Amino acid sequence: MFSKIVKSTTFLLFAATTLSAANFNAGAEKDRLEMIKYFEAKFEDPAKNLNRFFPYSDEEELATKYDKGLKHMDFNIGSYAYSKDAKFQYEQLKEMPPYDYAIDKGEELYTKKFANGNSLQTCFPDLTNAGTYPYFDEKSKKMVSLTSTINDCLRANGEKEWDTKKGPLAEFQAYWVNESKEAGKIFDIKINSQAEKDAYERGKEYYYTQRGYLKLSCATCHVQGAGQRVRNEILSPLVGQVTHFPVLRLKWTDIGTVERRLSGCVVDQGQVPPKDESQTMIELLYFLAYMSNGMPVDGPDVRK
Ligand code: HEC
Numbered sequence: 436m437f438s439k440i441v442k443s444t445t446f447l448l449f450a451a452t453t454l455s456a457a458n459f460n461a462g463a464e465k466d467r468l469e470m471i472k473y474f475e476a477k478f479e480d481p482a483k484n485l486n487r488f489f490p491y492s493d494e495e496e497l498a499t500k501y502d503k504g505l506k507h508m509d510f511n512i513g514s515y516a517y518s519k520d521a522k523f524q525y526e527q528l529k530e531m532p533p534y535d536y537a538i539d540k541g542e543e544l545y546t547k548k549f550a551n552g553n554s555l556q557t558c559f560p561d562l563t564n565a566g567t568y569p570y571f572d573e574k575s576k577k578m579v580s581l582t583s584t585i586n587d588c589l590r591a592n593g594e595k596e597w598d599t600k601k602g603p604l605a606e607f608q609a610y611w612v613n614e615s616k617e618a619g620k621i622f623d624i625k626i627n628s629q630a631e632k633d634a635y636e637r638g639k640e641y642y643y644t645q646r647g648y649l650k651l652s653c654a655t656c657h658v659q660g661a662g663q664r665v666r667n668e669i670l671s672p673l674v675g676q677v678t679h680f681p682v683l684r685l686k687w688t689d690i691g692t693v694e695r696r697l698s699g700c701v702v703d704q705g706q707v708p709p710k711d712e713s714q715t716m717i718e719l720l721y722f723l724a725y726m727s728n729g730m731p732v733d734g735p736d737v738r739k
Pocket residue numbers: 512513514642651652653654655656657665668669670671672676677682696697700701703704738
């Protein structure tokens with residue numbers, strides 16, 4: 436009798452924890468699936484979808500310059516997925532990847548000794564996990580990004596922290612992410628606790644908040660606006676938007692972090708970007724990374 440009670444309470448406890456663990460990401464999972472559905476519908480046939488999704492576009496342009504029938508995984512290359520001309524240029528650039536130098540430099544940095552004899556390798560023995568960042572660190576009760584964790588390692592070893600936008604930090608990320616890519620890893624962001632759920636919700640809120648005198652949110656451009664032309668660029672979709680960082684932008688001429696790119700977009704909204712290692716920035720990245728869950732880690736990459 437007693438053992439029966441113990442058994443059934445253990446079962447109940449087990450059921451309760453698995454249920455609640457599943458619950459924490461239920462909302463996020465719904466967001467992710469709906470977003471994939473939205474983009475697949477939008478890019479199923481842009482010209483045919485003119486009235487529904489591209490009311491101000493030119494039908495001729497949509498019919499001749501846009502690819503059709505796109506599926507979830509196609510969005511891993513951002514706007515190159517649907518823009519035929521841009522995709523052609525992108526594929527040519529990829530034949531001699533201009534970011535290879537950064538992977539090599541990152542590999543050297545990985546084992547280079549700090550003054551105390553440790554190295555980045557001491558902090559990060561496994562580099563196949565880039566797709567699990569950002570995550571919530573139970574010990575410090577803080578969200579950690581691929582960028583903040585590198586500077587945390589430097590600081591903990593008495594080294595000077597690095598610029599969070601370019602230079603050695605971006606180069607080391609290029610090596611790290613490439614190791615994850617070569618190991619065939621996908622984005623695998625977890626939301627297993629109330630703290631993580633709250634962080635996701637705050638990141639999502641940041642994404643959908645309208646800012647500046649034009650009242651633009653990230654979503655104005657990268658959800659509703661995805662596929663539309665802004666000057667000479669076509670707007671990329673939220674899904675798959677952070678799978679390929681760090682990125683060598685032709686405009687920058689060197690490799691840069693995802694924070695560098697996001698800060699540019701926030702400045703374009705007429706706002707002051709959050710600090711790169713702030714919880715606000717990391718929570719925004721957490722939301723973005725969750726929306727790319729299930730997609731391959733695909734950095735570094737090249738963009739216009
Ligand atoms: C006024 C429109 C606009 C707004 C608002 C905007 N962006 Fe962008 N964003 C762009 C343009 C244009 C590009 C370059 C073309 C592209 O890849 O989308 C870009 C590029 C990006 C990229 C790089 C995509 C890639 O494939 O490498 C990311 C990530 C991004 N934006 C995120 C954001 C986030 C997060 C916000 C909100 C904080 C935001 N953007 C707000 C216009 C905008």
